[in-house]
Amino acid sequence: MALLDEIVGWAGGLRPWQQEALRRIFARPELSQADVDAILQLVREQEGDGTAPAELRPFTVDDVPGAGSGATVRLVGLSGLDQVNGFPSGRSFDLAPEGMTILFGHNGAGKSGYARVLKNACKARHRVEVLPNALDPAPGPPSADFAILVDGELDTARWVQNSPAHPHLSSVSVYDVACANDYIDAEGVPAFQPYGLPHLTRLVALQRDLQARINTERGALALDARQFEPLKGNTDVGRFIADLGDSSDLTTLARLGTLSEAEAQRLIFLKQTLLETDPGPKALALERLATRLDQAQQRATIAQRWVNDRAITRAKELLDAEKTANFAMTLAQARLQGTAAQPGEPASQVSAPAAPLLEGTGNALWQTLFRAAEAFSQQSAYPDHPFPHLDADAHCVLCQQPYSTDAAERMRRFAAFVADSATAEAQAAHSARLEALGRVKAVDLSVLDEPTLADVGERLPELHAAITQAAAVWATRHAWVTQVLESGNWAADAEELPPETNLDQSFAANAAALRADATTLRTSANPAIRQALVGELAELEARQLLTGHRAAIERFIQDSQTNQKLSRCHTALNPQAVSRKLTTLATTHVTDALATAMNAELKALGYRRRVQPELTGRTDLGLTKVTLRLSDIALKASKVLSEGEQRAMGLAMFLAELESQAHTSTVVFDDPSTSLDHVYRRAIARRLVAMAATRQVLVFTHDAVFLTELAMALQQADRPASYKTISWDEAPGLVSDGLAWATMDTKARLNDLRARTKALNADLSEYPADEIERQISAGYTSLRGTIERAIREVFLNNTVQPFSDVVSVDSFGAVVGHPQDEWEALQAAYARACEATEAHDTPGERQLPLPPREDLLHDIALVIDLVDRATARRKAYETQRNERTAQRKKVFGG
Known part of the structure; x- marks a missing residue:
């Protein structure tokens, strides 16, 4: 189909998430919430985060139900069924590759099982997975083998559920009542488009809905940077805030928004320094404290040797x-x-x-x-x-x-x-x-005198805390080393010692910092240096102020990044490109020719309204669409059309598309008459019979009324059909040629009765057994019903049909007089059948003797002869009528 081929080719250029969305749209009549959420997640990843798409298959012709190889494919047989419902493995049946095949079966006989196999194998638009045998403890996937004709050449195709569809089998079209919705534009007035265009409309609707969701998320973000105005200025923090947005670096924010204890002390020092009028004495005090820290470093180096990990090891x-x-x-x-x-x-010599x-x-x-x-x-x-x-x-x-x-x-x-x-x-x-014990006991762990320690606590609180902690650790370790050296015993269950703590580097670093501060104090009177100190103070003050806003700024950056991602998603979800393609495709494929074809189908189906191509203005989806619309209707289809009318419209579009195909592959109809009244049933039956003149048509039905309509349509068109019955033996799915006795016509019944007489001919005993008598009685029962059916079908020429409200006047014209002797002979046979039938039960002492088998054989042959004579007279009459009609046309120049 040209439209589907064009859609597949165009879809190859879509974004991966769009191809995945289109695949799901073609696979399901409605997307579930899980489907929608999955597509939105793909959009977030591929468009928002910019990550590489997940392992997604490209959208191909395999994802489009009803798109096949383009060859003319006919089904010849189905065999090797395995794991199909409760069917025994190996079920099979043959098919006539031309004309119509009707597969009739009651509910539960297995008709739906075969229909599902065909739908899955032929990649129908709407299909339900075939269930494997529930009684098999380890079932494999359902499968079957198809014999097919491909452009007249015999071929085979294997189907395994959930495996890629065979391209030739995909050329077979399958229709059920769900197909009607494939063409109806649910968004607006009763409008119809070729299969594939409504799917693009659904893609537009999906993108629009996802875009609305993204927009709602964007609107929920509070992106007001005015709250951070006090932080702006000629500092690193001020410049960071001035450029605040989605590209702002969180690492830089963390660095600027965190003040170490040393930087906090530096901030305090700078404030005090810039207030000093005579910095000399303070600088001298710092240098003296640095000298005392140098001395403490030396003492700490000595003390640490006796309490560090090496001392413990020694x-x-x-x-x-x-x-x-x-x-x-x-x-x-x-x-x-x-x-x-x-x-x-030797030990033995010890005395x-x-x-x-x-x-x-x-x-x-x-x-x-x-x-x-x-x-x-x-x-x-x-x-x-x-x-x-x-x-x-x-x-x-x-x-x-x-x-x-x-x-x-x-x-x-x-x-x-x-x-x-x-x-x-x-x-x-x-x-x-x-000796070691003596030296350990002699160690002095005090590294600072009390005045110096107090000075450190005031000026260098971090160092003071480190000294306090180290003193506790050293005391614990020193006591432990002393105890083990005194006792000479290493206690295996001793408590774990605190980790080694050293102070020498801390003393050295702080001494250097004090001397640097002293230098800063001494040089602060220099204007250039003072200006640098003012700048450094401003930077530290800005960073200190930033610490109180850091969490809010971090959220602002994250929200800005989220907003940017959502904006990219929002842009990518814009459905305009898909809308333009949809309009282009509709303009090309929704034509007057398609409208003419659909109107012809509507007329054949008995529907009175007609469609015409129409350009629809901007819709709720923002689309400009070309559709087939019902004339003079401005409401939604659900407001105007009944369910049956909508199905008729959908069937008309389906049939119109079939007629536009370049091939004449098989068409399968699964209960096409469901929920339709007798008028549409009759019209559909006639249309399917007409279609069977050019392609193979398979009809699955359990509807005896529709079966009658098909039989009438076949008779009127003088076309044969292949009948098959789906029934049970020990299990469902048994396919037999012909119809069940209840649905056989007169000719089929008489042929069946004749075949059953062979068993009677095999028994030539003088006194037949009970089983033979039962067969004779059953034969007369069947003969009785067959005579009744012959009256309606043959002698009255189907003028009146069961399940039908029509009396065919035209058929009555072929009802001709029957000779009295033939009529009396038929009545006599019918009377004998009534007496011998199993339907009547009489007391044993009053039962009439059962006719011998020779009489049953004679009566069957008699009825066959009488039916043949009546059929011959009817055909002769029809021949004469046709000749008179042709003569009249010739007279009037017809």
Whole structure:
């Protein structure tokens, strides 16, 4: 269709959010609130924030229901259905590629299931997803296989739900009552446009509504910068406020609007400095305080060494070293007591000493005694001999007695113990810990005297707070180090120490700042320098004032940025470009030819009003539109037209568009007569029969009245049709050729009866079984109804139809006289059928004998013969009437 192709081509140049909106508009008759919100979010992201669009598919022909390959496509068969409602897998049926096929089924038989498959596979404008089998624990997607003719060539197409539509299947048009709304302009008077133009109208309406929402949001923003007038001036703050807007930097605002404690002190200092008449004494006081801070820095550097993290680590190292040395000494003492092997001596050779040693032997005090004896021996008693001197003439230096064998051995062990390195290392480790403890205790943590600390508190409150905090941390850490060095025990469950705090850098920085302030004071008398100080003071005062307005200014900047984003969205949502395209397309495609085609369809449908192309002025949407309007109607369609009339108008436009197509692909009608009265039913039936002359037409219906109208229209047009019945076997969806018995015509019924007689011919027994008798009775029941239908359809030539309010005078003209013998023969057959039918129940003792099967066969053949004769007479009469009509036309020059 040229219009849809042009829309698809034009849509490729739209913004991504517009393409997504158009895709949803074509997919749904009404956008949900979730759809609208999703589109608005895309507009905010793509137009307001300027972010790259999300992964959105371009709008293509696949998104337009009813747009196909352009080839002439006919449906030949449907097979391999799987996961379609409650249908068994494998349901299938064939289709005649020409003419009309009527698929009739009662409610619940499966007609809607097949219609939904066709709607989804052929990309109908309005479709509901096919539901899979609810009893399958792991259902796959519904699917089916189509046999098709493409420009006369046999081909196949597979459909899987939610997969891309097959382009050839998309050429098949599908109509249901919902299609009527595709053409009606709901915004104004009864106006009709080709399929596709109302969708662009909906896009215009969507953009207009979203633009209104954006405008409301913009209006809610309070962007009044006059509240910040006091901040303007010849300062950085003043210049920032003068240029306040969406491009203002929040980082700069945060910098200007925050005063550190040092800057606050500088502000106070500058105010005082500029008021000083003799700055010299004050400068001298600052320099003296700076000198005292230099001295405090030196003291802090010393004190910090004994409480910093390195001191804590060193204390643990000393305790670990002493613990290790003590363990080694414990082993040496065990050897001294004779309970451990000497180095290199197997443990099995260890023997207990001859006599136990005194308590405390080997400890520090004992070692002092031993070293004193060693000194006495080497210096006085035996200066020429090493200690202990154990020769035969030697005496113990302590007891002055000669050594016994045990005593000499004991002295050797004592000497070996004292000479052992573990003993010396333990003593050294112990001494190191005590030495460290002494030095820690000697540390002076006071770095400032009280007068200086008070001066710092007055002039440098931040430093004073830091000193106070550091003093508490140092005291805690110092007490802890002292305690562990005194106890020699590192408590694993001790409370966590506060983090290391150092002051040396703070003292140095503040001392430098004091000297700088002193310099500033001394030079403030210089006019140039004083002017610079005045400027610096103005900057600090402006920043101090800004701090009170910072939150409001930040909101103003954010609102300004939001306003700018909304303005970009508002501009992007302007529907004028879409409106202009809509007008151009309408001017090209809403033509007199289309109006003529639609009026022809309206006439064929029996509708009295006519449409004409008309240029509509500026509408509520701001559109100038070309539409097909009903003549002399100025109210909305819902105010003028009934529901049935609106559907008739929509069907007329649908049919007019079909006639404008370059191909003659299949058209599927799903219950097209719903909610229509008998007049429109008859007109639609005739129009569909006429259409079947040039293209394949499939009609799904459960309406027996509409089925009758189709049959009448087919008879009047002398066109055949293929009938199929949708029914149940063990499950829904069984498609059988022909109609159900209740909807068969006379000829179909007689053919069916004839086929059923084959089963009777198979049983030649003298006394038929009960089943055969039931078949004979059922056969007569069917024959009775068939004779009644033959009276109406054949002998009375359908002059009167069930469900119809029309008596066909023209049909009655072909009702010709019937020979009395034939009529009596038909009455006799009918009487036998009435007696044998299952519809009558009589007491067993009064039941007439059932006619033999030969009689039923004879009566069926008789009725067939009588119907054939009546049909032949009617055809002969119609031939004669046609010849007389042709002769009359010739006489009058027709």
